[in-house]
Amino acid sequence: MKKTACFLLSLLLLASMLAGCGTSGHKANSSTAASTPSAAQEQQPSLADQEQQPSLADQESSPVESGAPEYEKPKFLSVGTAGSGGAYYPIGIAMADIITNNLGIQATAQVTGGAVENNGLIEDGTLEIAITQGPMAYAAVTNSAPYENYHNNVSAMFSGLSKGIFHVVTLEGTGIKKVEDLKGKRVVMGPAGGGAINMATDIWAEYGFTIDDVKATYISYSDGMSALTDGKCDAVVVQSAYPASSITELTVTRKDVIILEIEEEMRKKILESYPFYSETIIPRGVYGTTEDISVIHLSNMVVCRADLPEGLVYDMTKAFMENVDKIQQSNPAAKDLSAETAAQNLPIPLHPGAERYFKEIGVLQ
16 A cells, blocks of 8 residues: 555656646747747748838849849839931830830830930930930030030940941042042032031041031932932932942942042041041942942940939840840841940940949950
């Protein structure tokens, strides 16, 4: 009996000890949970935190992999073009569509006064992005004519959008075989205010003469070709991507067409004086000439506001280059645009976001 009582007493003591240990362990776990959240709780942000976190679309466009800073995505962006009848407008529409479809930002192409005005609209914040000419971007940033103040808020996104080639067209029998021979001749300069006039002013200055040294008239390129055929002028200056329709039409009816070459020494001299120009070759098959023709061209380019976030400009540049076929297809003038050449021969500094992208793909050092 005593043995039984002792055995029962031992069982009671053991049960009491086990109960005490269980209670003590449970209390320790509860204390830890109160002071340190579980893994699941750590992944559950508060409502305030959720409201501050970007949406999925924002996270996808955030340039985390590139190393570019994150940014607050704008709701709207405007792309400056020119008149609706020119090449700038359809190209701008394609660019706006790329931004909208790839970044989820509502972008629209805006009709403007064109290359000269667009830099001013970038400077004053009316536009975020715009198409312009390389020389006009350079003039805006350096406070040169036609601008009257420094445009410090204008940065480059990319160049090579299209080539404005400096053609000087004449016929056999005019006595014009090289650029210097234009002096004293009747020369059509294209329409008043056209791009050919600025290029002629720059290029001819390196040859030692000016527009005042020729008998200049200002009519359309097509009318100029008619005047050339009728013997009413000696040469026509055309600033256009090739093939220029006015020149192509002339070569259909005339087989004695001459397009003046700019010699290598003069090309180097021109490029040293005017960094916004580049040299190029018109292949012999373009106009049916007997040889390739070395000439000078300017590039149409895309500029943006310098104060736009680096990450935003990185994302837009990347979207443009990864969808470059859509820009190429928007207008024949943009057919040669490529990521490999878009950062070459820039007349003004790249925006840091664009620079980051072109370095990332290896086209800039």
